[in-house]
Amino acid sequence: MTVLDFAKDYMDHGYWVIPTIRADKKPAIPWKTYQTEKPTYDDLECWFSEDRNIAVICGAGSGVVVIDADDKDAERWVRESCLPTPFRVRTRKGCHYYYRHPGAYVQSKARVIPGIAVDVRGDGGLATGLGSIHETGHIYCLDGNCDMVSVRDLPVFDPGWFPRPVVAVQREKIAYEGIDKFDRATRYISKIDGAGKGNRNQSAFQVAAAVVRDFDLDFDQGMTLLAEWGESCDPPMDPREIADVVRSSLRAGRRPPGSKLNQS
Numbered sequence: 001m002t003v004l005d006f007a008k009d010y011m012d013h014g015y016w017v018i019p020t021i022r023a024d025k026k027p028a029i030p031w032k033t034y035q036t037e038k039p040t041y042d043d044l045e046c047w048f049s050e051d052r053n054i055a056v057i058c059g060a061g062s063g064v065v066v067i068d069a070d071d072k073d074a075e076r077w078v079r080e081s082c083l084p085t086p087f088r089v090r091t092r093k094g095c096h097y098y099y100r101h102p103g104a105y106v107q108s109k110a111r112v113i114p115g116i117a118v119d120v121r122g123d124g125g126l127a128t129g130l131g132s133i134h135e136t137g138h139i140y141c142l143d144g145n146c147d148m149v150s151v152r153d154l155p156v157f158d159p160g161w162f163p164r165p166v167v168a169v170q171r172e173k174i175a176y177e178g179i180d181k182f183d184r185a186t187r188y189i190s191k192i193d194g195a196g197k198g199n200r201n202q203s204a205f206q207v208a209a210a211v212v213r214d215f216d217l218d219f220d221q222g223m224t225l226l227a228e229w230g231e232s233c234d235p236p237m238d239p240r241e242i243a244d245v246v247r248s249s250l251r252a253g254r255r256p257p258g259s260k261l262n263q264s
Contacts, residue, residue, distance in 0.1 A: 003048050004048040005131070006129065006131030015151060016038050016039055018057060020053045020126070021052070021053075022053045022133060022135070025055070026235040028047065029047060034057055035057060035061050035124065036061040053129070054129035054130065055128060055129060056127045058121040058123070059123035060103065060105065064100065064154070065106050065121065066120075066125070067082065067096070067120055068096055068097075068118070069094040070093050070119070075094055075095050078095075078097055082158075085155050087147070088142070089141070091134075091138075092136060100157065105123050106157065107120070108120060109239060111240075119240075122157075124227055124231055181261060184261070186225060188215070200237060204226065204230065204233075205248060207229060208246050209249045210260075212250060214260040216258035222249065223243060226245065227239060
């Protein structure tokens with residue numbers, strides 16, 4: 001089967017896919033629209049060639065969540081802690097486990113279990129699909145004794161499988177002299193354009209310091225906002241990069257935490 005054949009097979013089963021650049025897994029097209037809008041078969045014909053890989057779009061729009069277990073210990077944890085799923089893809093180092101999106105926002109998050117290489121690809125996330133070729137030559141293939149099933153036949157993802165639920169931070173009022181910190185930070189970051197290639201990491205740290213630290217947000221709140229901002233970068237930032245930047249902003253900064261909260 002060609003990469004285009006695999007892409008069409010995904011679409012036949014209800015999944016949404018886009019092409020990625022084989023060398024670095026980056027989207028080969030502007031793809032934010034397709035988080036909420038299903039691609040067409042004509043799109044696939046235009047997008048996919050033999051030098052492209054497949055990325056499965058995750059999130060509420062596509063109805064899919066993928067758990068990425070990156071080594072044998074992580075695979076063991078998923079088997080023992082999560083519902084079994086009939087659709088699993090063997091990656092270079094581990095396995096992707098496909099689940100149906102629960103409806104509530106699911107945060108894309110790296111290393112959700114301390115010390116275990118488990119990532120969650122939820123809203124705004126991508127998972128490398130069947131037929132894709134890793135730079136080492138590994139071909140993403142079906143795991144043993146399983147098959148691609150339709151999205152509606154997948155077991156539902158449950159945030160409760162994880163010690164800290166992998167869901168978006170609720171935008172609730174946070175007491176700080178009567179100020180809603182999260183809403184103020186949301187409005188602030190909405191005015192900041194995404195960064196281009198070459199200065200993304202430096203810009204991301206500056207944005208994180210100005211939003212996460214200066215509005216006195218916690219890690220999960222910062223990840224929620226920075227993940228959305230990172231999608232507007234060119235190319236979009238990986239959730240692992242975002243997580244590193246948010247952690248750095250919480251550890252370091254010239255201004256004290258919450259410095260923007262007393263500004264009018």
